[in-house]
Each structure stands twice: as C-alpha cells, then as structure tokens.
Amino acid sequence: MTNKFSRRDFLKLGGAGLVTAAGATAVLTQANASTEGGAKKHFIQPHQQMDHGGDGLPGVGEVDIKKNGFDPTEILYDFDYGKVSTLPSGQTLREYEIVVINKNIEVVPGIEFPAWTYNGRIPGPTLRATEGDRIRITMKNGSNHPHSMHFHGFHPAEMDGVPGTGPGGMVEPGQEFVYEFDAEPFGLHLYHCHVFPLARHIAKGLYGTLIIDPKEGRPPVDQEMVMVMHGIDIDFDDVNDFYAVNGIPFYYQNHPIQIKVGEKIRIYLVNILEFDFVNSFHLHATFFNYYPTGTSLTPSEFTDTIIQGQAQRGILEFTYKFPGMYMFHAHVTEFAELGWNGMFEVLP
Amino acid sequence: MTEPTSSEIKNRFTLRTFILLLIPIILLVGVISLFLQTGGGLNLESPAPLETLTIERYQLERGLIKLNVQNTGPTTLTVASVIISDAVMPFEVSPSAEIARLGKAVIKVDYAWTTGEAYNVRVFTSNAIPFDLAIPVAFVTPQPEAKTFWSFTLIGLYVGVIPIFLGIFWLPALRTLGKKWMTFLMAITTGLLIYLGLDTLNEALEQAANLPATYQGIGLIGIGAVATYLLLEMIDNPDSTNRSEAALRLSIAWRIALGIGIHNLGEGLAIGAAYNVGEIALGTFLVVGFIIQNITEGLGIIAPIVRDRPTFGQLALLGLVGGAPAIFGAWIGGYTPSPFLSVLFLAIGTGAIFQVAVEIWKMIQRDNKREPMPAPIFSGVLTGMLLLWVTGIFIK
Numbered sequence: 037m038t039n040k041f042s043r044r045d046f047l048k049l050g051g052a053g054l055v056t057a058a059g060a061t062a063v064l065t066q067a068n069a070s071t072e073g074g075a076k077k078h079f080i081q082p083h084q085q086m087d088h089g090g091d092g093l094p095g096v097g098e099v100d101i102k103k104n105g106f107d108p109t110e111i112l113y114d115f116d117y118g119k120v121s122t123l124p125s126g127q128t129l130r131e132y133e134i135v136v137i138n139k140n141i142e143v144v145p146g147i148e149f150p151a152w153t154y155n156g157r158i159p160g161p162t163l164r165a166t167e168g169d170r171i172r173i174t175m176k177n178g179s180n181h182p183h184s185m186h187f188h189g190f191h192p193a194e195m196d197g198v199p200g201t202g203p204g205g206m207v208e209p210g211q212e213f214v215y216e217f218d219a220e221p222f223g224l225h226l227y228h229c230h231v232f233p234l235a236r237h238i239a240k241g242l243y244g245t246l247i248i249d250p251k252e253g254r255p256p257v258d259q260e261m262v263m264v265m266h267g268i269d270i271d272f273d274d275v276n277d278f279y280a281v282n283g284i285p286f287y288y289q290n291h292p293i294q295i296k297v298g299e300k301i302r303i304y305l306v307n308i309l310e311f312d313f314v315n316s317f318h319l320h321a322t323f324f325n326y327y328p329t330g331t332s333l334t335p336s337e338f339t340d341t342i343i344q345g346q347a348q349r350g351i352l353e354f355t356y357k358f359p360g361m362y363m364f365h366a367h368v369t370e371f372a373e374l375g376w377n378g379m380f381e382v383l384p
Numbered sequence: 385m386t387e388p389t390s391s392e393i394k395n396r397f398t399l400r401t402f403i404l405l406l407i408p409i410i411l412l413v414g415v416i417s418l419f420l421q422t423g424g425g426l427n428l429e430s431p432a433p434l435e436t437l438t439i440e441r442y443q444l445e446r447g448l449i450k451l452n453v454q455n456t457g458p459t460t461l462t463v464a465s466v467i468i469s470d471a472v473m474p475f476e477v478s479p480s481a482e483i484a485r486l487g488k489a490v491i492k493v494d495y496a497w498t499t500g501e502a503y504n505v506r507v508f509t510s511n512a513i514p515f516d517l518a519i520p521v522a523f524v525t526p527q528p529e530a531k532t533f534w535s536f537t538l539i540g541l542y543v544g545v546i547p548i549f550l551g552i553f554w555l556p557a558l559r560t561l562g563k564k565w566m567t568f569l570m571a572i573t574t575g576l577l578i579y580l581g582l583d584t585l586n587e588a589l590e591q592a593a594n595l596p597a598t599y600q601g602i603g604l605i606g607i608g609a610v611a612t613y614l615l616l617e618m619i620d621n622p623d624s625t626n627r628s629e630a631a632l633r634l635s636i637a638w639r640i641a642l643g644i645g646i647h648n649l650g651e652g653l654a655i656g657a658a659y660n661v662g663e664i665a666l667g668t669f670l671v672v673g674f675i676i677q678n679i680t681e682g683l684g685i686i687a688p689i690v691r692d693r694p695t696f697g698q699l700a701l702l703g704l705v706g707g708a709p710a711i712f713g714a715w716i717g718g719y720t721p722s723p724f725l726s727v728l729f730l731a732i733g734t735g736a737i738f739q740v741a742v743e744i745w746k747m748i749q750r751d752n753k754r755e756p757m758p759a760p761i762f763s764g765v766l767t768g769m770l771l772l773w774v775t776g777i778f779i780k
Contacts (some may be wrong), residue, residue: 092494146464
C-alpha cells in the first residue's frame, strides 16, 4: 500500500494540502501555512477535530477447550504430587510419568498452534514435592523429535537433561528415560526441554513448573495457583504473536478467576517467555509480597508490579480488600493486548 | 485413397481437419486425467498451506477500520485473527471469514484510532499465515460527497487541464516559426513522448508489482500496450486513406492528446489513491512543479498542427482530451482505487504514447526527405526528453 505513486512523488512534504481546500483562495491560505508551519502542522491540526470513538477492546472469543484437552482454569489449581511411596531409607518417593507428544492446540479461535507438549498441555504438569523427597520422573518420548527434561535445582550431571550428558540428554522418539534426584533446594522452579535448537523446543510448549515446598511447609493460605507466563510464535519467525498465561491468550480475561474478599492468595509465577527479554506481572488495586524463586520465607518486596527475565520465577501473596473485577496483566502492556491479560473476580 | 496435394490441405477445412485438430486435445484430456489420478509419480503435496490474502485497501471511519481483502491464493482461506499495532482485536468479516479463491471480503474492526498516527495491521489466517498492512497516517477516508468530489476535481484541474491549456497558448507564437524550427519543435514532441512513454511504462511496472500474482501484471501491461499500439496503427493507417497531409496531422494531434490523456488518467488514479492513504500533501511548490512539467504536454499536442488552422473548438477539445482524464482518474483513484485498472490504463497509455511517438517520427522523416536536418532532430528529441527530466526534478 505504500507504493501508489511514482512520477508524482510529491509526498510527505507537509502542508495540510490543496486537496482539502474548497477553492482557489483556500489553496493560497493553505500554501502559506505549509511554508511557515512545516510538516508538523498537518499532524497537530486534526486532533481538535476528532479522537476516540470505537469501543473495541482487545480480546478474542472462545477456543475449543475440550478439543485442546486442557482447561487453563483447572491448570491453575492442578498440583501433581506424584505416586507417593516410602523408600527403605524412609525417604518419600514421588513417581511421575510424563509423555511428550505433538499436539495441535487452538490458541486463539480458528488458529491451531502445532505444539510440542508434556502430557498434552501447555504448560506441562505442575510437579510438586517437599524438600528432601526423592523424585522419579519417567519421560516417554511419544513425538517424532528427540526431547529431554531439564530441571532447575540440584542434581547430578547425568540427570541434567542436556545433550552430551548421557541418555537423559536427548531421548529419541519412542524411547524413555528416568530422571531421578532429590528435591532441593526448596523454592519455585521449572523444567523444560533442553534439546537444540533450544529456543524453538521451549517456544513450542515444552515447559512446566516444579514446586519444592520447604520441609516445614509455607504458611497456610486460602487459595494457591500456578501461572506460567509464555509467548506463542504462531508463524515461526522468532517473534511472539500472542502472549498468555497457562496456554491460552486472554483466557482469564474471558474467564475471570474467582476469589473472595479477605482470602489469602498465593500465586506461583513462572516466566518462560522466549524471544522477548522480560515479562512482568502487575496486579490491580492491591499489593503483594514477593518471594523471588521462593527460596526464602521472607518476602523481598511489597509491590504491585514485578519484572521477570526468562526462567525467573517467584511467589506472590496477596489479599483483596474490596469486591469487584480487577485486572492482572503484564505491565509490558504490548503483551497484555496480545493476550497476557486476565481478571480476578473478587466476591464479597 | 491418394494423398492430397499440399495446396488442398491448405485450402480445405474438412471434417478430417477437424478430427485431426481434435486428436491432441483428446490426448491432452487423457494425460491430465491420468496425472490427476496418479500424481504422475511426483509428490506434489505442499508441506505448508499456500495462502495469499491481498489487502487491497483500507478505509478509516471514526472508531472503525475497514479492510478490503481478496483471497488471491490457490485455495480457500479463513481469516482467524486481526492484530492492530500489537493488540489482538475482535473483528467481523462480511460476507464470511471463509474466503474462496479470488473471493473478496470486508474486515471491520472497532478501533479507537487517532488522527495523524500510524498503525500496523496484521491479519492471520487459520493456518497462521500473517499478512501485513501499514497505515502510514490515519485520517478519515474521504467518502464520495460534494466536498471531496470537488477536491478531486481540483486536483485533476491543476495536474492535467490547466497546464495543457497553458501549453496550447503557445500556438500563435509557434506559427511564426520557420521550417527548421518546426522540425525542431516536432523533434521536441517526439522526445517528450518517448520520455512520457517510458515514464508511463515505468509506472505501469511499479503498479504491476502491487498486483496479486494471479493477475499477471506484466502480461497485462503487454496486452494493454501492444493492443493499443496496433489498434491505433490499424484505425489510422495513412496508406489506407486518401486524406490530406493536414488531416493526417490533425489526426496525429488527436492521438497525442489521447495518449497524453490516458497518461494523465493514470496520474490522476495514482494521485487520488495516494491522497486516500494519506501519502500526499500537495504543497504550492509541488503544484507549481506540476504546471511547469505538464505545460510541455500541451506543447506536444499542438506541435503537429502548428502550420494548420485548427478551430478554437478543436483546440479546446484537444486540451480537454489531454487534460480532463486526470480529473476522472482522481475520482476513480480516490473513491475506488483498483490496482488492476491502474495497470491496465497505464498500459494503454504506454501503447498510445509510443504509437504517436513513432507516427511523429515518420512525419518528421517525410517532411525532411529532401534536405535532411540531423542537427535540429537530434537536438530536438534530446531537448524534449531533457525538458521533462529537468522539470521532473521539481516534483520528485
């Protein structure tokens, strides 16, 4: 649309223009304006005439949750404690099974993202254990690409899930590998695929949360939730087209999260955004205590906005004083309008 | 049965000829159906969906962005998402978000745009193929109403009609010139026309680049230009009529006017369309540039008939034929810009201009058969081209 014009490229030289003039005298007036006022005149003038109008708000309609096979609202509260047993040593053993599969996920109405997933969902399951537990994860690769699971935390090199560290570094299609390590340190961690090309393997959906509770536990709250912030590069140009929390852009805008006045809320917030440098979380109308990486029981900050770089995470605790609808979103507002926007519905 | 002689084969179109002609076509149908059924041993499945959505134009109303789109890809596609300057916006598509091949649709987005600002529009199909559009300067798209109608008319007047009439006013002065100068003047006209023809062709090529591949813009230019050229040759072949030299010269003037008129129509189209997308701001300086450059077009029109006695009415009509199309062009370009029509008009203009250029060239040669004047011809053609090149500096 930029190239309508060739021989008569007399564009962009300013002046509100002959064209708007209703007659020859007006032409002369405009001409004077253009020589004196310069190019800016054209852009300043019209503001008085009109602005706004159009009540369209960013957003999308509904995606097919059933066909996707997961509901972001359920993901919020879905903590997987594994199959629990006790080892002869007395140590608690938690066993998990994770299958990597390719899956098309409708991320915005009408557009399916050919995702790579842990257990068919984005993000993968939220694994939860207590400090000192034995974690045993059997990862089966049901996709047609090699994949791995790389956990943030303490573990031996061969459990690092990185190519070159043994069979767990690159699990071929149809193969499986058992990752086993002790849950430490306590805090909020994550896991993701570490096969190269790394950015693509992560951006396609291979990531999830690992929560390690302190032995003595955290102070009780009324509701706990997991939120994984990520992007969706739908056309594979290494630029995110949509942003989301827990898989589906605008999901919590369309489906507000219900809480109550006075309830203590704890959010486990993880950023696994690829291609952009930072992500953020901003909560309206209240403040939260922030525990970076969840490795301390003492908050580092009392605020309403935090910034997270890639793979940074932290725990938020807050309470609402007043009922009503409150937004939470990336205060990188561009992300908000591209999907990373949600609502809390605070009930009396 | 004896073999027919070659002359018999040439002269008769019998049933046998018909059947013989048909055989390759029947075979072709067979080959195609075989290929469609078996794939001919080739794997022609595309790994990715091939979709092309052409955003033909946009229209801005208060709080509303309208996109006129056409599916110019090989398959049906579905519009799935619209992102305006990094915000996913709800939208409506009429008649349907599913657009058949070569089907058209209008996408409407409620959006609180601000006058004078720039916006980027991205449309995603359901196969996640993005198509982008830039709105360089947002302002309410002019709708056909008295005021804008008059504005576009004014543009056409300034760009086309007025300069050409100014050029025609040279006629009395040119009458006083001697033969050598007349040859020089004709050579100037040839130069002007060559330059204008090249310019029109260039513009046609640039517009063709904007056309969806389906329309085969370059081929369209070829068809438009060649057809016009040959058509003008055919209807106005001096050998086939017994007209006087004066009538021939007048006819050439008419054709120059027509060629320049179509050229100016193309210019009007471009100006109207550019005004519509806010790319244009006509300053006085530029209008002056226009008048200076296009005055030479008027000169070109009257050059062949300087030695004759055209009536006032003829001159007025010649000027209108040369200049008024700029007004029509501005209307069409302003209200319903169509890249397809632009290319076609520009191609026709190219053919018409080159045809008269050749015609005048022949005329010069006829007139100077007895005493060749290479110097005035050479310097004239070059002067004509340089005139447009130098005055072009004002409006580039």
